[in-house]
Amino acid sequence: QESTHIYTKAEVSSHTSPETGIWVTLGSEVFDVTEFVDLHPGGPSKLMLAAGGPLEPFWALYAVHDQSHVRELLAQYKIGELNPEDKVAPTVETSDPYANDPVRHPALKVNSQRPFNAEPPPELLTENYITPNPIFFTRNHLPVPNVDPDTYRLHVVGAPGGQSLSLSLDDLHKFPKYEITVTLQCAGNRRSEMTQVKEVKGLEWRTGAISTAHWGGARLCDVLAQAGHQLCETEAHVCFEGLDSDPTGTAYGASIPLARAMDPEAEVLLAYEMNGQPLPRDHGFPVRVVVPGVVGARHVKWLGRVSVQPEESYSHWQRRDYKGFSPSVDWDTVDFDSAPSIQELPVQSAITEPQDGETVESGEVTIRGYAWSGGGRAVIRVDVSLDGGLTWQVAELDGEEQRPRKAWAWRLWQLQVPVPAGQKELNIVCKAVDDGYNVQPDTVAPIWNLRGVLSNAWHRVHVHVAP
Ligand code: HEM
Ligand code: MTE
Structure with missing residues (x-):
């Protein structure tokens, strides 16, 4: 009879790279999925968001995992169980005004814990036209109030x-x-x-x-x-x-x-x-x-x-x-x-895939991102360049059709293009145009401001091409 290996949460959380091995948990079970990462149908970078911790918060977002064949596949990678006593007691400091803040989704990239400010990672941001509530960006200036819905007025x-x-x-x-x-x-x-x-x-x-x-x-x-x-x-x-x-x-x-x-x-x-x-x-x-x-x-x-x-x-x-x-x-x-207070915002777009510094396969590359404009102005076009802005191609706009003067929501966009032969690197750029033919500025310096607001220059991503 085989004895089950018991691991602590701390051990699991130290396995987050190909060198150490990539571990995840589901319920009380521990899995070493190092070999599976590159095979993941949703892409390696998404799986890596769960590396060293539980899958539940991520799988709750993507019901595609709620199938027996996915469970069976995962079962092949089981290496042991979590230590049942390894429950980290949350230390609540009562004088802390943030002690009652809600629990957040682990995928969020935290810019500040108190007050809580966090954004979804690019690989999840444009996965859905509608952002799932748990990974919607959060911008708080103060502790989250605890409001009783029955007495609320x-x-x-x-x-x-x-x-x-x-x-x-x-x-x-x-x-x-x-x-x-x-x-x-x-x-x-x-x-x-x-x-x-x-x-x-x-x-x-x-x-x-x-x-x-x-x-x-x-x-x-x-x-x-x-x-x-x-x-x-x-x-x-x-x-x-x-x-x-x-x-x-x-x-x-x-x-x-x-x-x-x-x-x-x-x-x-x-x-x-x-x-x-x-x-x-x-x-x-x-x-x-x-x-x-x-x-x-x-x-x-x-x-x-x-x-x-x-x-x-x-x-x-x-x-x-x-x-x-x-x-x-x-x-x-x-x-x-x-200066007037900001109300409507200028036209904006950004690339979410691939990410800066990534290596892409030679052959074909898929570029994805979002585009949006303030004041209900519709995005009518997104231009993408692979050569830093010398030549351009028009991306395909996805998502809901927009009502004239009431284009309140973003368009997701994508472009699938052959990687020009012999290229070792790509300087990918995107820029959007709204229905007032407003465009984004090409560089950041001329729109720099001391508070760092209204940052909408062409978005640039530098990637390497796999040999
Ligand atoms: C798709 C397994 C982790 C996001 C899939 C599919 C499998 C799978 C088998 C294809 C299912 C089907 O189409 O029937 C796994 C395993 C994981 C894991 C074994 C962990 C060891 C994650 C994580 C995320 C994620 C952490 C998100 C952060 C996705 C997405 C798809 C997908 C978005 C859909 C891809 C598409 O249809 O384009 N996964 N997954 N997965 N997975 Fe995972
Ligand atoms: N409302 C209250 N009461 N307190 C806040 O700190 N932050 C504002 C706005 N409303 C804020 C607020 C700012 S600056 C932004 S960008 C949005 O809420 C963020 O909303 P979200 O956290 O739901 O994404």
Whole structure:
């Protein structure tokens, strides 16, 4: 009788490379899948995301593994069992304001733990047109509030002569429900490329501070109308406050023009559903604002209060952040009042496959990525170059057709091309065009700004070709 090998979690987690062997677990079983990695139908890089740890969180995303032939295949690689006593007791520090933050998906690439900021890796980002909730990028400025859905109330300050509202979740569900697919992008997406030009202040986002979900909720214009608000030709803004607050009690806040909020065609939502589920805690449970075509910063999560003000929000994040400046402006000379707050974003695209530094097979290469533009402008074309921008080919656009002036979601794109004979390396570049014929700038330096926002230069990836 063979004795079963028992391994600790620590042992498993030290097996993450071809040299040490690549191990994974499923339930209490341990597998050495080193030989299988290159054979994985979903590609080696995806399997490697689970190296040294459990498969469950990844397989939960890809139901293709929920088949007996996949289990049988995995069983061939079994080497032992996990030590049953090896349960790492989570050490909860009660004074830690982040102690109640939710558990996150291990695939997320963490840019900061407290507050939590993380992006999906490129190989998962464009795997689905709709980003699965557990790997949707997360941008938090503060600890995640723990909101009780039964006692939750959304306060909507009434118009003069109208009435203020205090809406429970049930009340919100009584408004007509709208469902739309919307891409959210952080103003800091691709900031890490700006850092390469010159230091900037901010989180080092790569290409993943962008994700797409199908949102469901009440229309903001319907709720505002019930509170007596009307569209008026003024500078008025609708101000949002989150239930997350800093130690001084200051809540996260932002605002959008009243004209956008009241325009039914702008489809601004008070969302309580994300991809058919209640909002996950990281994404604003129980209610967040979704402002299609507008920078992520205005999509206020854990929404507590809505009011109409004569001017835009006085929040730090509205007036002292999320603005663009000339490359010549530094922290000594910056005048935040001199620039408007970012609302709609410029046209954007990036390559997710292959990745920088990778080696691709000679013969044929498949290039994939995403493209999106702000303000509901549709992406009409993506151009791809293999030679650093000397010659171009047009990529194939996938995903849902877009409605004119309401192209709220990204297009995924791909291009399958022969690798030019004799090439040892490729300088792959992509650039998108929107329906206003806006294009991306070719380099980062002329759009560099001290906060590292609006980084949308041609995306460049350098790869080697296997001999
Ligand atoms: C597809 C096995 C890990 C993502 C597959 C298929 C098998 C397989 C057999 C093809 C299934 C079919 O079409 O019937 C495995 C094994 C793994 C593993 C044995 C671990 C040892 C992962 C991980 C991820 C992943 C960690 C994601 C992060 C995918 C995807 C596909 C796939 C996206 C679909 C590929 C396509 O249809 O284009 N996997 N997998 N796999 N796998 Fe895995
Ligand atoms: N809302 C609250 N209440 N607190 C926040 O920190 N971050 C904003 C916005 N709404 C934030 C917020 C920023 S900058 C972005 S980019 C988006 O939420 C990110 O949304 P996500 O975490 O669901 O991707």
